[in-house]
Each structure stands twice: as C-alpha cells, then as structure tokens.
Amino acid sequence: MSERILDCLGEACPIPLIRTQKALVDLAVGDVLVVQVDHSCAVKNVPEWASKVGHNYEVDEIDDGQWEIVIEKVH
Amino acid sequence: MTPDSELSRGPGPAATPPAIAVDQGGRVRLRERETYKTLFVNPWTYTTGAVVLALLNVVLLLATGKAWGVTTSLTYWGAWAWRWLGGQPQHWRYFAEIKPAFNRPGFDFLADAGSLTNVGIVLGALLAALLANQFRVKKLKAKRQIVAAVAGGLLMGFGARLAFGCNIGAMFTAIPALSLHGWVFLVSIFAGAAVGSRLLLRYFV
Numbered sequence: 137m138s139e140r141i142l143d144c145l146g147e148a149c150p151i152p153l154i155r156t157q158k159a160l161v162d163l164a165v166g167d168v169l170v171v172q173v174d175h176s177c178a179v180k181n182v183p184e185w186a187s188k189v190g191h192n193y194e195v196d197e198i199d200d201g202q203w204e205i206v207i208e209k210v211h
Numbered sequence: 212m213t214p215d216s217e218l219s220r221g222p223g224p225a226a227t228p229p230a231i232a233v234d235q236g237g238r239v240r241l242r243e244r245e246t247y248k249t250l251f252v253n254p255w256t257y258t259t260g261a262v263v264l265a266l267l268n269v270v271l272l273l274a275t276g277k278a279w280g281v282t283t284s285l286t287y288w289g290a291w292a293w294r295w296l297g298g299q300p301q302h303w304r305y306f307a308e309i310k311p312a313f314n315r316p317g318f319d320f321l322a323d324a325g326s327l328t329n330v331g332i333v334l335g336a337l338l339a340a341l342l343a344n345q346f347r348v349k350k351l352k353a354k355r356q357i358v359a360a361v362a363g364g365l366l367m368g369f370g371a372r373l374a375f376g377c378n379i380g381a382m383f384t385a386i387p388a389l390s391l392h393g394w395v396f397l398v399s400i401f402a403g404a405a406v407g408s409r410l411l412l413r414y415f416v
Contacts, residue, residue: 146352154416176345180254201340201347 139168144178145202152178153185156207160191163209171205172198179203242344251342268384275324278388280380281332282371284325287313291320309375359415374399 142159144152152173159169171182179195182205186193192208241247255263272278290300290313300306306313312323320326340346351357371377374396376385382400385393 146349146356150411151416154412158416174347174349176254176343199347201345 137164137166137168139170142169142171144171144173144175146174147178148175149177149181153181156182156205157185160207160209165209165211167209169207169209171207172202173205174202176201179205182207251339252344264383265387268387271324271328277324278380278384279328280325280376280384281329282368282377283310283380284323284329285368286310286372287323287326305372355415370403 140159140163142155144155147155152171152175156169156171159171163169171178173179173182183193183195186205186207191210194206196204196206198204242252268279286305287310290298290303290306293300301314312318337346367377371381374381375392376382376396378396378400381396382393385396
C-alpha cells in the first residue's frame with residue numbers, strides 16, 4: 137500500500153475531479169491518493185464522485201480555503 | 212498512512228469528528244455552530260441556489276424595471292473606457308440601435324443597475340469567502356492559466372455580444388420571460404460547452 141500526492145492547487149473545476157479519476161486508475165487497491173485543492177467546488181464534487189463509485193475518503197481542511205481530500209482506492 | 216477505519220464511506224460523518232471549539236465561557240463558537248455552517252460554510256444545494264436566484268431576480272425586476280443581466284454592463288464599461296481614451300463609442304450602431312440607453316443623458320455607472328449588480332457579485336463573492344473562512348490569494352501556477360483566462364474571456368465576451376447576452380441575460384432571465392431567444396441560447400450553449408469540454412480535456416487536464 138502506498139500513498140500518492142496529487143497537486144491540484146490553483147486548478148478550477150472540473151480539472152481536480154478529472155485528474156483524480158485518472159490518478160486513481162494507476163493506483164492499486166488499498167493505495168491512498170491525497171488530492172490537494174484550493175477550489176471550494178472540488179471539495180464538493182471530488183468526494184461526491186468518490187462516494188458514488190464506492191471509494192473511502194476524508195476531507196481535511198489544511199488552511200483557509202485549502203484542503204486535502206484523502207481517497208483510499210477500494211476496488 | 213491513515214488506517215481504513217478513519218476514512219468515512221459515502222456521505223456519512225467521519226469516524227472521528229474534530230473536537231468542537233469552545234470559547235472561555237464554554238459556549239460553542241459562532242463558526243462551529245451548525246446553523247452558521249449550513250448558511251455560510253457548506254455549499255447550498257443547486258435547488259436552494261436556484262430558488263434564491265429566481266426570487267432575487269424577481270426583486271431586481273420589481274425594483275429597477277429590468278431583470279438580471281451581466282455582460283451588457285461589461286460592454287458599457289469597455290465603451291466608457293474607450294471614450295475616456297478618446298474614442299467615440301456613442302456613434303456605434305450597437306449603442307444607437309440595440310442599446311439606446313447608453314446615449315441617454317445622465318446615463319452612467321451609478322444609473323446602470325447592471326453595473327451595480329456586477330460590483331455586487333464581486334463584493335458578495337468576497338463576503339461569502341470571508342464568512343466561510345475560505346478567502347485565499349491563489350498563485351498562478353502556469354502561464355497556460357493566464358493564456359486560458361485571457362483567451363476564454365475574449366471569446367466569451369465576443370460571443371455574449373453576438374448573442375445579445377450571456378447565460379444570465381440571454382438564458383436565466385430570457386427563458387422565464389418566455390422569450391424564444393433564451394431557448395436558442397440554451398441549445399447553442401450546450402453545443403459550445405461540448406466543444407469547450409473537449410478542448411479542456413485535451414489541453415488543460
């Protein structure tokens with residue numbers, strides 16, 4: 137199991153979501169992807185997508201207007 | 212590495228919610244209160260946003276006699292800037308035939324409801340970011356972002372003039388007013404967005 141950081145700081149929707157979807161394809165089941173974002177919509181649509189397709193996730197507020205979305209690939 | 216159990220599945224709450232901050236009197240801080248979070252921090256649902264926007268548009272129409280629009284006023288701003296630089300936009304056919312309000316005596320920034328609501332959008336967005344504690348000065352990461360912003364802005368501005376409005380004036384306001392051009396705009400913007408999405412996936416992801 138490994139952890140990968142995906143830097144999406146400064147990127148607006150829908151780029152963080154599409155990059156997250158692409159990055160997860162390359163990960164093995166059980167791996168963790170940490171998506172760094174500073175776009176508030178991404179904190180809504182990335183977790184919504186993760187929830188819809190059944191991956192575990194957690195959103196951490198790192199700073200004012202900056203978050204890390206931690207996604208564990210489940211399948 | 213985070214153990215599996217700490218990641219929540221689906222929309223449910225995290226397994227270990229953060230401790231609620233309290234002030235010295237032991238009361239829950241304003242920012243931590245659920246009502247505050249629902250109103251100012253968490254995103255509203257699309258339905259809530261749509262209903263609030265529709266109601267505000269009705270109020271705007273009643274108050275000013277004109278429903279909401281954005282880009283016509285941006286055109287005025289550009290024309291005023293051009294006039295300040297020595298140009299003579301008052302002779303343009305666009306203002307003579309399509310937007311005669313521009314040449315009405317006494318018409319200026321403060322007399323144009325659209326100019327004021329445009330400033331309101333920016334100030335309101337700032338206020339919303341501050342209330343949510345999400346204000347942040349973002350760095351530009353790539354020159355590509357500048358190129359995209361400038362090119363996108365020019366294309367959208369030019370398109371909005373050709374269409375006599377943007378997705379606010381020519382769609383959000385036009386369709387409830389039962390204007391056919393709103394529906395033409397709606398179909399066209401879907402076609403444009405389909406092409407734009409392809410370009411986005413190809414050059415910016």
